[in-house]
Amino acid sequence: MYHEDYFFAEVLSAGHLTPSMIRVRLQVEDHGRYQASDHADEWVRLAFSPGGGLPVTLPQQRDGRWGRFDGSPSCPNRPYTVRRWDGSTGEMTVDLVAHEGGVAASWATHARAGDVIGLCNPEGRYEPPADAQWILLLTDITGLPAVGRILEEMPDAVTVIVHVEVPAPADEQDLSSDAALSLTWHHTHGHAAGRDGPTQLHAIARSIDMLPDGPGYIYIAGEARAASAARKHFRDTLGFDKTRIDAVGYWVEGQARV
Template sequence: MYHEDYFYAHVLSAGHLTPSMIRVRLQVEDHDRYKASDHADEWVRLAFSPGDGLPVTLPQRRDGRWGRFDGSPSCPNRPYTVRRWDGSTGEMTVDMVAHEGGVAASWATHAKAGDIIGICNPEGRYEPPADARWILLLTDITGLPAVGRILEEMSETVRAIVHVEVPASADEQVLSSDAAISLTWHYTHGRAPGREGPTQLHEVARSIDTLPAGPGYIYIAGEARAASAARKHFRDTLGFDKTRIDAVGYWIEGQARV
């Protein structure tokens, strides 16, 4: 169950993890109220200044309802994966894709220690069946933070087959897990001659023509249409049980991620 609540956080540090990924460490205020979702792919909404020189503000709770009863303007917000969370200290790590344009990417590019941001309680989707002996993780770079955390929290009793689409080899990350991992990087993210669109995640999915034996689970994260096409491949072409597939649209080509 989602517990609505809002928090201020300030930046502890920010900088490039890889050419296409910026890592931001946040200190969440009043973190004792923060309620983790228990999903390894959990995400929060980061709220940014509504305009030059205007402060970040949060909704208020009154008579059991949340709203902006003080008349403060709404702040633009975007969803981002909680890469790491320390409930004892209130420190949160968020990895953000670096790209041209967009309120969040622009903020991340210029973020510095002391900057104030707003966040809300998290929610998530990743929920493998208890009997899953193998898990297939298929993502573009936007879902890489979620996959990194999923692998770190995965049991050694599970086998993980991982396919990650990034712009270039320099965007690879070291991913650790107690599980046995088969990891393949695909350097097909972004527009280039001969490619249709900015992601080839659906083509990566179609290149997978067999699945392991036994009960499994498939988690797909990326551009919404590509994720849907990937899900269709596993469901219709390979005949995998649709109830054991979660496909999450992290972004939609040509639209702001809101």
């Protein structure tokens, strides 16, 4: 069960991991209270300054309810995957896509050691059925942190097929796993002549016309409409059991992820 709680976190370091991805290492305050979930794709909401030079503040708990009883302004917040978590030290790593516009992306671009943000306890969705013999991970670049962590935590008896969409070869990352891994990078992320939008995740899904035999599990993460179209392909065209698919809309083209 989700346990609501909020924390301050101080930036230890921030910088480009690849041209399109900024890695931020955070020290979470009072991390003894932080409750990791059991999901390898777990995410927190990062909270930023409400603007006007005001510091980030956290909701408070009163009589078992959370609210802003001190009248502090609410802070813009966005979901980000916990790429790494060390419960013994309270150090957290998050990887943020450096896209145009957006509170979180702009914050990441200018983040410096000592900056303070807020975050909450994590939650997650990735949950392969116990009998899954193979797993298909299909994401755009926003799902790459989840893919990285899922692969690192994957048991070696499983076959994993991974398709990740990034803007360019320089955005590929070294992904390690004990599992039998088939990894394909697609360099189709972003607007370009001949493309029908900022992501081709739906087209990548449609290019998969066969799934392995035996019980499996499909995890999809990326732009919301593309992720939904990808899910539809596996469910309706390939006839795959929809209860074994988790498709998460990570961002919405043209809309803030509030």
